[in-house]
Amino acid sequence: MIHVLVSDSMSSEGLQPILNAPQINVVQKKVEEVEEELHLFDAILVRSATKVTEELLKKMTNLKIVGRAGVGVDNIDIDAATKYGVVVINAPNGNTISTAEHTFAMMASLLRHIPQASVSVKSNEWNRNAFVGTELYGKSLGIIGFGRIGGELAKRARVFGMDVLVYDPFLTKDRAEKIGVKICAFDELLAGADIITVHTPLIKETKGILNKESIAKAKKGVYLLNCARGGIIDEEGLIYHLKNKHVAGAALDVFEVEPPVNNKLLEFENVIVTPHLGASTKEAQLNVAAQVTQEVLNYLDGKPVTSSINLPTLTKELFDKIQPFYQLAKKMGNIVSQCMRVPVQEIAIQYEGTVAELETSFITKALLSGFLGARVDITVNEVNAGMIAKERGITFSEKITENKSGYENCLEVKVFGDDQTFVLKGTHVPNYGERIVGINDFNIDFYPTGHLMYIQHQDKPGVIGRVGKVLGDHEINIATMQVGRKVKGGEAIMMLAFDRVLDPSLTKQLASYEEIVSVKTIDL
Ligand SMILES: NC(=O)C1=CN([C@@H]2O[C@H](COP(=O)(O)OP(=O)(O)OC[C@H]3O[C@@H](n4cnc5c(N)ncnc54)[C@H](O)[C@@H]3O)[C@@H](O)[C@H]2O)C=CC1
Numbered sequence: 191m192i193h194v195l196v197s198d199s200m201s202s203e204g205l206q207p208i209l210n211a212p213q214i215n216v217v218q219k220k221v222e223e224v225e226e227e228l229h230l231f232d233a234i235l236v237r238s239a240t241k242v243t244e245e246l247l248k249k250m251t252n253l254k255i256v257g258r259a260g261v262g263v264d265n266i267d268i269d270a271a272t273k274y275g276v277v278v279i280n281a282p283n284g285n286t287i288s289t290a291e292h293t294f295a296m297m298a299s300l301l302r303h304i305p306q307a308s309v310s311v312k313s314n315e316w317n318r319n320a321f322v323g324t325e326l327y328g329k330s331l332g333i334i335g336f337g338r339i340g341g342e343l344a345k346r347a348r349v350f351g352m353d354v355l356v357y358d359p360f361l362t363k364d365r366a367e368k369i370g371v372k373i374c375a376f377d378e379l380l381a382g383a384d385i386i387t388v389h390t391p392l393i394k395e396t397k398g399i400l401n402k403e404s405i406a407k408a409k410k411g412v413y414l415l416n417c418a419r420g421g422i423i424d425e426e427g428l429i430y431h432l433k434n435k436h437v438a439g440a441a442l443d444v445f446e447v448e449p450p451v452n453n454k455l456l457e458f459e460n461v462i463v464t465p466h467l468g469a470s471t472k473e474a475q476l477n478v479a480a481q482v483t484q485e486v487l488n489y490l491d492g493k494p495v496t497s498s499i500n501l502p503t504l505t506k507e508l509f510d511k512i513q514p515f516y517q518l519a520k521k522m523g524n525i526v527s528q529c530m531r532v533p534v535q536e537i538a539i540q541y542e543g544t545v546a547e548l549e550t551s552f553i554t555k556a557l558l559s560g561f562l563g564a565r566v567d568i569t570v571n572e573v574n575a576g577m578i579a580k581e582r583g584i585t586f587s588e589k590i591t592e593n594k595s596g597y598e599n600c601l602e603v604k605v606f607g608d609d610q611t612f613v614l615k616g617t618h619v620p621n622y623g624e625r626i627v628g629i630n631d632f633n634i635d636f637y638p639t640g641h642l643m644y645i646q647h648q649d650k651p652g653v654i655g656r657v658g659k660v661l662g663d664h665e666i667n668i669a670t671m672q673v674g675r676k677v678k679g680g681e682a683i684m685m686l687a688f689d690r691v692l693d694p695s696l697t698k699q700l701a702s703y704e705e706i707v708s709v710k711t712i713d714l
């Protein structure tokens with residue numbers, strides 16, 4: 191049974207696929223209400239209210255995926271999730287229109303004093319002179335952060351006859367020209383805009399991007415909007431400029447602390463507020479819940495996810511192509527790790543042929559996870575493999591080389607450890623399966639599965655027979671056996687497969703023979 195925790199309110203229509211899945215138990219409760227069962231959940235679905243901290247992740251020992259039904263992931267500790275091998279996905283497109291529309295509504299409301307006028311009329315006043323507004327037409331709107339929401343907002347502003355100034359270090363000229371906005375430097379936007387709105391993520395570069403100093407560079411009488419994240423406009427700085435009337439008014443959907451208890455901003459008549467409603471429409475909520483549900487189901491089913499924050503994004507088509515190499519790489523990493531039982535400093539992976547045309551970074555992570563999984567005591571997967579390798583001082587690299595092996599595709603991993611190197615080559619043969627085709631300088635050909643024994647020996651008569659006899663004496667059936675050598679009478683190798691795990695005493699016995707150089711067991 192798979193257990194999924196939905197800890198923030200979400201569209202039940204969007205959640206239908208998991209609610210209806212017979213093998214999934216869905217619990218719709220806040221984290222605090224399931225403290226005792228946290229270790230059971232395979233997935234957690236959240237909006238912005240649940241804080242997915244390292245502390246929570248530590249308690250959710252079975253967790254595989256965090257699904258954010260929305261855009262902003264600043265409530266999720268991505269580094270910690272990555273460290274614990276938990277994939278984080280979001281639903282980046284589902285609430286774009288709703289948030290852009292909400293920002294536009296806030297802007298119009300702010301300049302026409304609609305919330306204040308509404309309260310006044312409902313208090314039996316009829317004070318038309320108190321609410322004289324300002325037109326949007328002909329004004330300059332400065333947008334900081336020109337992604338999905340910023341872009342949709344700009345289109346609407348252009349239709350209303352506004353000029354749009356944009357500051358976004360990652361914006362291309364092409365995109366700006368298509369929407370008809372002017373790319374500006376930050377200070378240029380501040381100096382030229384009548385209204386400024388922020389649409390960046392909350393990250394260290396954007397935290398307090400509008401603060402006491404930068405707001406002072408804006409036009410006197412500027413209006414400010416924040417429908418992105420509390421903290422992008424520094425609240426102390428905003429309060430300072432509201433007091434000295436440099437800022438004519440502000441519209442805020444988000445706050446540094448939510449809900450904003452005892453927040454001085456709420457005391458200003460010219461500050462209008464909503465309780466983080468940007469994405470709160472039926473349409474957006476259905477979109478984000480449906481998107482995130484599908485992604486979580488895919489991931490739990492071993493299928494690709496398309497909007498992961500801490501994994502390379504793969505389409506279904508690419509994932510299907512990668513899948514055989516992913517499995518092969520994982521096994522190769524595991525074999526190498528078991529054959530090189532010494533500290534390792536470097537892992538170099540080479541890709542040849544058709545595999546080199548795929549998303550090799552994903553395959554590299556699979557190989558690393560196979561390697562590390564065999565030697566560390568924590569969950570290692572493609573999400574955290576790179577991070578764990580670095581933590582343990584193991585450097586890794588990948589290279590695409592011209593096809594020298596003669597196979598349609600070939601992966602080669604070379605591991606450098608204390609005074610030792612180990613090389614393993616593998617290929618995937620369509621309709622046949624994974625094959626290991628090289629160990630160090632030896633050509634070999636075996637299917638990497640089950641319980642294996644790798645023997646290095648001298649190519650002398652009787653060695654194979656002796657190995658067979660020892661195993662036979664212990665009633666051990668050899669399932670398959672492959673032998674490889676470079677020159678007659680020189681170094682040789684054997685790879686044997688068994689149906690069960692071998693007793694370590696057998697390894698010792700075989701290794702004691704003069705012609706046998708080393709014996710290693712490998713369990714896959
Ligand atoms: N109030 C609400 O309910 C909602 C709020 N949001 C917030 O809105 C934010 C934006 O959402 P989207 O437009 O979908 O994201 P997006 O990723 O499409 O756009 C963000 C833009 O910010 C830009 N950016 C990054 N660093 C910057 C910097 N230092 N200076 C200027 N620009 C920078 C990026 O280049 C990107 O173009 C989200 O991160 C989220 O926090 C999103 C949805 C609903």
Ligand SMILES: O=C(O)C(=O)COP(=O)(O)O
Binds near residue numbers: 237238260
């Ligand atoms: O998608 C986002 O980034 C949002 O801010 C929406 O937040 P919510 O899901 O409404 O709590």
